[in-house]
Amino acid sequence: MCQSGVATWAAASLGRAFSSLPEPVVHATAALEENGITLRGGHEDETLLISLPQRPFAATASLPEEVAKSIAGSAKRVAVIRPAFLPFDEAQPLLNEVLAPLGTSAVALAAHTQQPAQRLLVDEYTRGSGGSFALQTPATELATYLNRKFMRVALVPDVAQAFAAAAAAGRPEAKTTLPNSLAGVTKLRSMQSTNNVLMVAPTAFGFNEQAAQDNSFMHAADKPQESSSLTAKVCAEFAELHRQLTDVAGVNVKLFQHHLRHGTPDAVFPNNWFSTHAAGEAAGGVSRPTLVLYPMKCPNRAAERRPEIIQVLRQAGYERVLDMSGHEKRDKAYFEGTGVLVLDRVNGVAYVALSERADRKLAEAWVHSLGYKELVAFSSSDGRGKPVYHTNVMMAIGTDVAVVCADSVTDPKERQHLLSKLSQSHEVVQISSAQMDALCGNVLELQGGKGLPVMAMSSQAYHAFTPQQRAVLRRHVAELVHAPIDTLEKVGGGGVRCALAELF
Template sequence: MLTRDIEAFMRFAREVGADFGPATARAAFLVTPEGFARAEQSAQDNRYMQAQQHFDAEAALRQHRQLHAALATELPVFCFPGRAETPDAVFPNNVFATAPGRLIVGRMRHEVRQREAQRSDIRGFFHNLLGYREIDLSTQPHPCELTGALVIDRARGLGYCGLSERCDQAGAQRMHEAFGLRATLMFDLAAGEYHSNVLLAVLAGRAALICAAGFADPAVPVAIAGLYAPHALMLSDGEQAAFAGNAIALREDSLWMSAHAAHALTAASRQQLAAAGLCVREVRLDAIEAGGGSLRCCVAEVF
């Protein structure tokens, strides 16, 4: 099922079990922020990106090493080197994603990011070493920026796809098919928003972080919250601005977000996460957040 019909999607979603696959990844990979700088093409539709004077390449590299070490305490994490000609490559989850036995390569909107999809080392690692089948969406014309645009409940096989200049409806269909999802709900993002994963996180298949103001139709976040109740957190504008929605669970009992995001969480939000059995873990990433993304954007999951 691929639909904009909220009620039809929710009727289906309420009936499916958490038996589609593992709720969290078995490994993850990162790409180092070599040549980290403001990408002017990406800045055209990413309101979270800061001015060039706020970019500190050395600090970004240092914080990225700390991120790698921190995540590796929970699961295997490997890292590919970044390249100066791809300054946004520190956010690989938009370009590369996996499903069991499959590597999916996305179609990026901007040419500066389309270069990332051409990397033979990343493709070769999955195809030649792991034996993954490659599904290459990068050569077709419809933007589909993978797990930036598409938030996935891996336990249930459900997708939540925000449509914007970074993902159109045809791109959403291609991703739905590539991931082999049971059902995907499509919805428009609010004006000025570019990716769903700064507005929504599904955590270990049983909780959700939701930034309602980022959805064009207010009925969408309400419906999603109903599906994950009582462990659905409606984040405040302040929590959203600090990237609290850009979080990820890499195992059943914890979630990761940037230190800036974690410090913005209200006491009520922390209590709700604790009630869901999720411990908040944090890494300082302010240098990387200058690029318009945060911790979840840095992590490409391996299923």
């Protein structure tokens, strides 16, 4: 809905399901001007974002007079970009190398600006009665500044290409398909990742004999009789993961715990028994906010569907609840949530590695019921020739990048179809079987506190990626967030992605 050429845009909430605050409705635009980029956000007057001809090395009390005089138009605020850590004898980047408008309320931001040594700062100045500009707010990190201006930010490898793609897609005769990141911010499409997750601290963690029957990633504790020390060690690792996600990355975590009386040694992996889906997901296929409950193979994993947690989820406002758990006893058929489902939530493609925990008929029923466009099902095996128990240990999908162990798919036609489908919408990072064993496939894109995507993983996975692979990931996410959870991975057989249940 447009008003006087300025579009109304609803800023991203802190989580529809768990926020009691209404989404603020603001006016925000981004436009390319002759001497900068104009931002119109919130209830403020427009802000002109510029870089100075001569590199500044600090904020100043006021803009230089010659700069102030050159600023025409109605801008009452000027924001000057300067590099934070660039050596003194290097030229500052041009504005159009790091930022480009994508139309109403959206900008493209170069991914490299999120690397520590290439961070950019913004000094904001306000116009006074005499036409001069006085310093208002110094040294705000650029992505944080854009977030405060209610701008939707697409993190991209190449700003010029993003600007050209958005311009081409806006023409009536356009037949090009925008990358997911650009489509997400320019067309307000459903997002691939969320800032909100549910986690269960491993306060009663233990080796799960039931799950170990078909999970070759699990290894019994060296001294299983020392269960209390094992639990304490895993809790300490998990606490550091929680700190990295919340304090460092700015992810909003809803944290629960469990007790021995619950009989749920694997409760730390909640993504297997439920999933949530926003209205508009799957290119509009998901019509209503939806909560799905899943049938679990192991009885002590089915017990993780604790009534009190389900009640909290139900109260979060999901209009539809799809309960598939009855298939456990009725059909002895299982379908373990986003453990077996790796989802392209933007385009509506569900990837499933078939196994005892991923029944094909239930996969087909899920796709039909949720309104997804396509099911890509295949068989996958580990280096020992055993079926991969969960799809999310051999592949992951972000907004514009995907990770996959294609070598684990033994059928050549299935492997080719999988890679072909992924490459239509993502830059694909292929990992080896050894890297899959190091849980490089068990990673998850989330939205960080600045509104930019981050990739969460274990430290084992981080170090198992090659430098070149990490560089590809960083072309599409602001940060690779990791923590050492070696004991949980060894004894529990799951990594960071398994420990994160997304809340949309």
